[in-house]
Amino acid sequence: MKKIIIIALALSSIITFSQNDEEVIKTIYKQSLTNGKSYDWLNHLSNQIGSRLSGSLGAEKAVAYTKVELEKLGLDKVWLQPVMVPRWIRGAKEFAFIETSPGKTTNVNICALGGSVATPALGLKASVVEVQNFEELEKLGKENIEGKIVFYNRPMQADLILTFEAYGGCVNQRYQGAIEAAKYGAVGVIVRSMNLRLDDLPHTGSMTYDDLPVEKRIPSAAISTNDAELLSAMLKLDNSTKFYFKQSCKQLKDVQSYNVIGQITGSEFPNEYMVVGGHLDSWDLGDGSHDDGAGVVQSMDVLRLLKESGIKPKRSIRVVLFMNEENGLRGGNKYAEVAKQKNENHVFALESDSGGFTPRGFSFDCNDASFEQVLNWKPLFKPYLIHYFEKGGSGADVGPLKTESNVLAGLRPDSQRYFDHHHASNDTFDAVNKRELELGAATMTALVYLFDKYGINPINSPNNIKK
Amino acid sequence: MKKIIIIALALSSIITFSQNDEEVIKTIYKQSLTNGKSYDWLNHLSNQIGSRLSGSLGAEKAVAYTKVELEKLGLDKVWLQPVMVPRWIRGAKEFAFIETSPGKTTNVNICALGGSVATPALGLKASVVEVQNFEELEKLGKENIEGKIVFYNRPMQADLILTFEAYGGCVNQRYQGAIEAAKYGAVGVIVRSMNLRLDDLPHTGSMTYDDLPVEKRIPSAAISTNDAELLSAMLKLDNSTKFYFKQSCKQLKDVQSYNVIGQITGSEFPNEYMVVGGHLDSWDLGDGSHDDGAGVVQSMDVLRLLKESGIKPKRSIRVVLFMNEENGLRGGNKYAEVAKQKNENHVFALESDSGGFTPRGFSFDCNDASFEQVLNWKPLFKPYLIHYFEKGGSGADVGPLKTESNVLAGLRPDSQRYFDHHHASNDTFDAVNKRELELGAATMTALVYLFDKYGINPINSPNNIKK
Numbered sequence: 001m002k003k004i005i006i007i008a009l010a011l012s013s014i015i016t017f018s019q020n021d022e023e024v025i026k027t028i029y030k031q032s033l034t035n036g037k038s039y040d041w042l043n044h045l046s047n048q049i050g051s052r053l054s055g056s057l058g059a060e061k062a063v064a065y066t067k068v069e070l071e072k073l074g075l076d077k078v079w080l081q082p083v084m085v086p087r088w089i090r091g092a093k094e095f096a097f098i099e100t101s102p103g104k105t106t107n108v109n110i111c112a113l114g115g116s117v118a119t120p121a122l123g124l125k126a127s128v129v130e131v132q133n134f135e136e137l138e139k140l141g142k143e144n145i146e147g148k149i150v151f152y153n154r155p156m157q158a159d160l161i162l163t164f165e166a167y168g169g170c171v172n173q174r175y176q177g178a179i180e181a182a183k184y185g186a187v188g189v190i191v192r193s194m195n196l197r198l199d200d201l202p203h204t205g206s207m208t209y210d211d212l213p214v215e216k217r218i219p220s221a222a223i224s225t226n227d228a229e230l231l232s233a234m235l236k237l238d239n240s241t242k243f244y245f246k247q248s249c250k251q252l253k254d255v256q257s258y259n260v261i262g263q264i265t266g267s268e269f270p271n272e273y274m275v276v277g278g279h280l281d282s283w284d285l286g287d288g289s290h291d292d293g294a295g296v297v298q299s300m301d302v303l304r305l306l307k308e309s310g311i312k313p314k315r316s317i318r319v320v321l322f323m324n325e326e327n328g329l330r331g332g333n334k335y336a337e338v339a340k341q342k343n344e345n346h347v348f349a350l351e352s353d354s355g356g357f358t359p360r361g362f363s364f365d366c367n368d369a370s371f372e373q374v375l376n377w378k379p380l381f382k383p384y385l386i387h388y389f390e391k392g393g394s395g396a397d398v399g400p401l402k403t404e405s406n407v408l409a410g411l412r413p414d415s416q417r418y419f420d421h422h423h424a425s426n427d428t429f430d431a432v433n434k435r436e437l438e439l440g441a442a443t444m445t446a447l448v449y450l451f452d453k454y455g456i457n458p459i460n461s462p463n464n465i466k467k
Numbered sequence: 468m469k470k471i472i473i474i475a476l477a478l479s480s481i482i483t484f485s486q487n488d489e490e491v492i493k494t495i496y497k498q499s500l501t502n503g504k505s506y507d508w509l510n511h512l513s514n515q516i517g518s519r520l521s522g523s524l525g526a527e528k529a530v531a532y533t534k535v536e537l538e539k540l541g542l543d544k545v546w547l548q549p550v551m552v553p554r555w556i557r558g559a560k561e562f563a564f565i566e567t568s569p570g571k572t573t574n575v576n577i578c579a580l581g582g583s584v585a586t587p588a589l590g591l592k593a594s595v596v597e598v599q600n601f602e603e604l605e606k607l608g609k610e611n612i613e614g615k616i617v618f619y620n621r622p623m624q625a626d627l628i629l630t631f632e633a634y635g636g637c638v639n640q641r642y643q644g645a646i647e648a649a650k651y652g653a654v655g656v657i658v659r660s661m662n663l664r665l666d667d668l669p670h671t672g673s674m675t676y677d678d679l680p681v682e683k684r685i686p687s688a689a690i691s692t693n694d695a696e697l698l699s700a701m702l703k704l705d706n707s708t709k710f711y712f713k714q715s716c717k718q719l720k721d722v723q724s725y726n727v728i729g730q731i732t733g734s735e736f737p738n739e740y741m742v743v744g745g746h747l748d749s750w751d752l753g754d755g756s757h758d759d760g761a762g763v764v765q766s767m768d769v770l771r772l773l774k775e776s777g778i779k780p781k782r783s784i785r786v787v788l789f790m791n792e793e794n795g796l797r798g799g800n801k802y803a804e805v806a807k808q809k810n811e812n813h814v815f816a817l818e819s820d821s822g823g824f825t826p827r828g829f830s831f832d833c834n835d836a837s838f839e840q841v842l843n844w845k846p847l848f849k850p851y852l853i854h855y856f857e858k859g860g861s862g863a864d865v866g867p868l869k870t871e872s873n874v875l876a877g878l879r880p881d882s883q884r885y886f887d888h889h890h891a892s893n894d895t896f897d898a899v900n901k902r903e904l905e906l907g908a909a910t911m912t913a914l915v916y917l918f919d920k921y922g923i924n925p926i927n928s929p930n931n932i933k934k
Contacts, residue, residue, distance in 0.1 A: 163902075196902060416902045416903045434664065
C-alpha cells in the first residue's frame with residue numbers, strides 16, 4: 001500500500017501544469033466556439049478572393065486582405081516580408097480523350113500538373129504504357145516506352161488509417177513521374193489523381209523537371225480516379241489504345257510577393273520567438289479553403305484568441321502567413337533565412353496545413369525531453385477530444401526553422417476526407433465546417449499558451465513544476 | 468528500481484488480449500476499407516429507396532431490401548420480427564410567414580414536428596411570445612400566453628464539445644414544447660431547429676402530447692435557425708409582430724411493420740446473444756443517410772466482416788435493424804419483449820445511431836468490472852485513432868435490453884457535423900464519406916470480436932488472461 005502511495009506521489013510530481021491551465025484552456029475553446037473569427041475570414045478568402053496561386057492576382061489580394069485584418073487586431077507589429085515567387089499559369093482548360101480506334105473516343109477529365117510544360121498547340125496523341133512505379137519503367141526500358149505516354153496508376157493505399165501516409169506512398173508518381181519517364185523517351189505523362197475516392201475530379205499538384213534541359217521536358221497531367229480506372233480497363237482490352245491531351249500551361253518569370261507577419265511582443269522573453277502559421281497561396285482549381293485557407297485563418301485567430309482570453313505572452317508570438325508553399329516553398333525558406341540573418345531564436349513553430357477538419361492532435365518534430373513535456377500536457381486536452389500526440393513531421397513552411405533544441409509541430413486534423421478535396425476544384429468553402437475549423441484554432445492556441453507559459457524543455461526545472 | 472519492475476510486471480499481467488488480436492483487428496479494418504459493403508448498401512437505401520418514416524412505403528421497401536441482402540451473406544438465420552408502428556404523415560409542404568404589419572410579410576422555412584396535429588385548413592395566425600425555457604412560460608402565465616403562438620428559441624450551446632450534450636440541453640423545447648405551452652392557452656408552437664449552424668433548413672423530430680385530449684392539442688413546427696434569428700429580431704423591434712403557419716400533417720392508424728434480424732449462431736455458447744444494430748426507419752425530409760442509414764449498413768457489415776475475416780463466433784451474433792426508433796421506439800421495445808419471453812440471454816448490445824462520421828470510440832452502459840475490461844482493450848484500437856472509451860448511454864433501441872450484468876454500448880463518431888444534417892432535408896448520401904463509414908463498421912466489428920472472444924466480465928478469470 002505504501003509503495004503504491006509513493007509511486008502515486010512520484011507520478012503526480014511529474015505533472016507540469018496547474019488547475020489554472022485547465023481554466024485558461026476552457027476559456028480559449030469557449031472563445032473560439034462562440035466568438036471565433038476564423039470562419040468569417042475564411043469566407044472572405046474563399047468566396048471574395050478565391051484561389052491564390054503564387055504570383056496570381058488572388059495571391060496579391062490575399063496578402064493585402066490578411067495584412068489589413070491583422071492590423072485590426074491591435075498586435076504589436078504587422079509587416080510584409082518580401083519574397084520572389086515562381087509564377088506558373090494554367091492557361092485554357094485542358095482537354096483529353098481515350099481513343100480506342102480511329103474516331104472512337106471518350107473524353108476524360110485531366111488537369112496539368114503545376115510546373116508542367118504545355119503540349120504542342122494541337123495536343124499530343126500517343127500509345128500508352130501503364131505502370132505502377134519507377135521499377136516497372138526501368139524493366140520496360142526505352143524499347144517499350146519511347147514515343148509513348150507513360151500512365152502512372154498506383155492508387156493510394158486504402159487500408160492506411162492516416163491518409164497522409166497513403167499520399168506519401170504515391171506522390172512520387174506525380175512529383176518525379178515526368179523526369180523518370182523522360183529518361184526512356186516518353187513523350188508525356190498521365191498520373192492517377194492523389195485521391196482515395198473514385199470520382200471525376202482531377203487533382204493537380206507540383207511536379208519537377210530538376211535540371212532537365214528545356215527541350216527534353218515532357219507535359220504531365222493528372223487524370224481523375226474514375227478516368228484512370230477507365231483508361232486502365234481500355235488498355236487491358238486493347239493495348240494499342242491511344243491517349244490524346246492538350247494543355248497550354250506555362251512558367252512565367254518570378255514575381256514579387258510577400259509573407260504576411262503579425263507579432264505580439266513577449267513581456268518577459270521578447271527575443272524568444274514562437275511561430276504559428278499556414279500558407280496563403282493555394283492551387284488554382286478550387287478556392288483553397290482546406291489547403292490552406294483553414295490554416296491561415298486558424299493561425300490568425302490564435303493571436304486574437306490569446307488576446308481575447310486575457311493571455312499576455314511572455315515570449316514573442318508571431319503569426320506567419322507563408323507564400324508559395326505549393327510550388328516552391330520560397331516563403332518558408334525566406335522566413336527562415338531572415339530569422340537566421342537576424343539571429344532570432346525561434347523556440348517553437350506550429351503549422352496548420354492538413355485541412356480544416358476536426359482536430360485530433362499534433363505531430364511533433366523535437367527532442368525526447370520536449371516530447372515528454374508535451375505528453376505531460378495531454379490530459380489538459382482530453383475534454384476537447386484531442387488525443388493524438390506523436391513524434392513526426394511538422395509542416396513544410398516551418399521545417400526550415402529546425403534546430404536541435406526547438407520544437408516544431410503540425411496540427412493533425414481528421415484526415416479521412418482531406419484527399420477528397422486536396423488540390424481539386426472541390427476544395428471550397430462549403431466543405432469546411434465552422435465548428436471543426438474553430439476547434440482547430442482553439443487547439444493550436446492552447447498549445448501555444450502552454451509552450452509560452454512553460455518554455456521549451458523545462459521539464460527538469462523546478463520553477464516550472466506546479467506553478 | 469526493483470519496485471518499478473514489480474509494478475511494471477503487475478501492470479502487464481492485466482493486459483487481457485493477445486498479439487493475435489492485433490492481427491485479427493488489422494484484418495478487420497483492412498477488409499472494411501478495401502472490401503467493405505456498407506457504402507454500396509447505403510447508396511441503395513438512400514438513393515434507390517430514400518426516406519423511411521415508419522409505416523411509409525420507403526420503410527416497407529427497406530425491410531424487404533435489407534432482408535434480401537442479409538440472406539445473401541450466408542448467415543445461419545434471417546427473419547422478420549413483426550411490430551405494429553405508428554403512422555404519421557406530413558401532407559402538403561408547410562408554409563409560414565412573419566407579418567410585421569398587415570400585408571407586410573416575410574416567408575420563413577418551417578416543418579411540422581413529427582406527431583404534431585395540423586393547423587386549421589386555412590392556417591393559423593397569431594401574435595408571438597418568445598421564450599427560452601418552460602420557466603419563462605410559467606412566469607409569463609396564461610394572461611400573456613393565451614391565444615398566442617409560443618416561440619421557443621433557446622439555441623444549442625456552441626461551447627459544448629460533444630454536440631449530443633448540446634442537443635440534450637435543448638430538445639425538451641421540441642419534445643414537450645406543445646404540451647407545456649398548451650397549459651397556458653397557447654394556440655401553436657414554433658421551435659428553433661436543433662442545429663448548431665445558422666442556415667435555412669428546418670429540422671423535424673418527435674414531439675409528444677402525452678394524454679392531452681385531442682381538442683386541446685396545438686400544432687407544433689420547427690423553424691430554421693436563420694429564420695429563428697429573424698423572427699426574434701422582428702419581435703424585438705415590434706412585439707405585436709404576428710406569425711402565420713399552415714401544415715396539414717396527421718396521425719393515421721398503426722400499421723404492421725418489422726424489425727429485420729440476421730444471426731450467426733455461436734459455436735460454443737449459442738445461447739449467449741450479442742446484438743449489433745441501428746434503426747431502419749428515418750425521418751421523411753432527407754433520405755436518412757446519417758440517421759440512421761449509416762448505423763444500419765455498418766451493423767449489417769459487422770456480420771459480413773466477421774465472416775470475411777475468418778472469425779467463427781463462440782456466441783450468437785445478431786444484427787438487428789430496428790423499426791420506428793424516431794417516433795415510438797416500438798421496434799426496440801418489441802425486440803426486448805420477445806427476448807424476455809424467450810428467455811434469451813443478451814450479454815452485449817451495440818448500437819450505431821450517431822451518424823456515419825469518423826469513429827472516435829464508444830460509450831458504455833455497464834458495470835465497473837466490464838468497463839475495466841474494455842479499458843484494457845483500448846491499446847488495440849490506438850492504431851485506428853479510436854480513443855474515446857467512456858461510461859454513458861448506448862442507444863435508444865438497445866436500451867430496453869439492459870440488465871445488471873450485460874454490456875450496452877453506442878458507437879461514438881465525430882459529432883461536430885451531425886446536427887447540421889440531423890432530421891433535415893440535407894441528411895443525404897453525399898454527406899457521408901465512404902472511408903469514415905467503413906472505419907465505423909470496422910471499429911464495431913473489432914469490439915464485437917473482442918467481447919465474443921473473451922466474454923463479459925472475465926477480467927478475473929485466469930482462462931481469459933493472455934489466451
